[in-house]
Amino acid sequence: MNIYPFLIVTLLSLIVLASGCVSNTNLNQTKTYSQNGIYFVYNGTWENANVSSPNAVAGVGDPNTVNPQTHEPTTFILIQKPNSTLGTDLQTAYNQNYATFFNNTSNQRVSDANITVNNNKAFENVYISTSGGVQTEMRAVWLSQNGQIYVILCGALPSNFENQQKNFNLTINSFKVQ
Amino acid sequence: MIDIINDKDKLIQSLRELEFNFEKGKISKDSYSSQKKILTDKIDNIEIVNRVKKLQGKGEVERTLDDWTKKKKEDQVVQEENEELMRKYMTSTKTRDLRTTKEKKRGITRNRTILATLLAVIFFSGIAFGFLLINSSSQASAVPMTLNQTAFSTSNHTTNVTNNTNSLNTNTTQTSQSQTTKTNTISGTGSGTNNTTG
Numbered sequence: 623m624n625i626y627p628f629l630i631v632t633l634l635s636l637i638v639l640a641s642g643c644v645s646n647t648n649l650n651q652t653k654t655y656s657q658n659g660i661y662f663v664y665n666g667t668w669e670n671a672n673v674s675s676p677n678a679v680a681g682v683g684d685p686n687t688v689n690p691q692t693h694e695p696t697t698f699i700l701i702q703k704p705n706s707t708l709g710t711d712l713q714t715a716y717n718q719n720y721a722t723f724f725n726n727t728s729n730q731r732v733s734d735a736n737i738t739v740n741n742n743k744a745f746e747n748v749y750i751s752t753s754g755g756v757q758t759e760m761r762a763v764w765l766s767q768n769g770q771i772y773v774i775l776c777g778a779l780p781s782n783f784e785n786q787q788k789n790f791n792l793t794i795n796s797f798k799v800q
Numbered sequence: 801m802i803d804i805i806n807d808k809d810k811l812i813q814s815l816r817e818l819e820f821n822f823e824k825g826k827i828s829k830d831s832y833s834s835q836k837k838i839l840t841d842k843i844d845n846i847e848i849v850n851r852v853k854k855l856q857g858k859g860e861v862e863r864t865l866d867d868w869t870k871k872k873k874e875d876q877v878v879q880e881e882n883e884e885l886m887r888k889y890m891t892s893t894k895t896r897d898l899r900t901t902k903e904k905k906r907g908i909t910r911n912r913t914i915l916a917t918l919l920a921v922i923f924f925s926g927i928a929f930g931f932l933l934i935n936s937s938s939q940a941s942a943v944p945m946t947l948n949q950t951a952f953s954t955s956n957h958t959t960n961v962t963n964n965t966n967s968l969n970t971n972t973t974q975t976s977q978s979q980t981t982k983t984n985t986i987s988g989t990g991s992g993t994n995n996t997t998g
Contacts, residue, residue: 627915631915631918631922634919634922635922635926648868665998669945670945671945671946672944672945672946672947673946673947673948674946674947674948675947675948675949675950676950676952677952678947678950681945681947682835683945683947685943687944688943690943692946693943693945693946694916694945694946694947694948695945695947698945698947698949700947700949700950700951702950702951702952704952719951719952719953720953721953722953723953726953748913751949758949760951762951764951768981773952775949775950775951789858
């Protein structure tokens with residue numbers, strides 16, 4: 623009995639089925655957020671999140687990392703606009719915030735740097751936050767646009783933090799105040 | 801073969817005439833003996849040839865010319881019939897070949913149709929499978945997400961995306977109250993200064 627036709631059909635089936643699977647992992651898809659006076663681009667597989675953080679403007683997260691009990695994603699990007707920094711420059715606001723931030727032992731400093739975002743001066747603070755026994759590595763980018771200071775807080779599990787940098791950079795570099 | 805038969809008859813006739821002439825005294829005994837011997841040898845040779853032919857299955861050599869003519873005509877008729885039958889047979893063979901070729905082509909076409917249908921089914925199944933995965937992914941995304949992380953060191957008031965910063969004065973006031981409450985708490989416990997919300 624000739625088995626080659628069956629092998630060919632099986633192979634073609636696997637190829638077609640695999641193509642269907644590949645189409646679902648298109649990481650090049652992106653979404654845009656344009657509300658509350660800000661605009662940014664984020665990963666196409668992520669979704670908007672309900673934000674209860676202080677002075678939060680917007681939040682997006684990876685739905686595949688949501689804790690079913692707390693509904694909190696471990697991979698997320700949160701945009702905050704601190705009201706308390708109105709009238710102060712970016713450097714001052716940044717220094718004031720982190721002057722006491724690491725007194726809380728649940729926050730461990732990793733790095734602190736001056737960066738440039740779209741030719742604008744910005745500050746970046748990377749730290750590990752522990753909450754409920756779960757560690758989350760944070761990358762907080764402080765930048766000022768149109769006289770307003772915004773903080774783009776990017777978080778992920780430490781094991782996944784480096785892998786998410788491209789998603790974080792996508793949002794940080796596309797962030798604009800409308 | 802026809803010449804052989806005629807020769808045999810002629811030889812027999814010649815032998816009879818020779819005997820008749822010898823009885824009449826027209827030829828000498830020596831001449832009669834020599835000519836008879838020649839004729840008899842020739843007749844014997846012809847008979848030997850006939851026997852050999854009979855042994856070889858070709859014994860009808862003694863037929864007359866008319867027989868051979870009739871047989872030839874019969875053979876021609878038979879041959880024509882055979883040729884006609886052959887033509888018919890050859891035609892039917894060609895037709896049979898054509899039918900076989902058509903059946904083979906139909907079989908190949910049927911196999912190709914089945915294969916194409918199968919591939920189409922597999923293709924659309926793959927697409928459906930992909931859409932199923934996409935839908936399952938979007939269903940996963942339908943899970944409500946809540947963010948309560950903060951980048952700030954002090955606990956400010958809590959606002960949502962839907963109702964933020966339209967009333968800055970109110971927010972500022974609330975912040976002041978919150979910070980005051982926070983200071984009291986810290987002084988009361990005597991512990992570290994900052995707590996993050998959530």
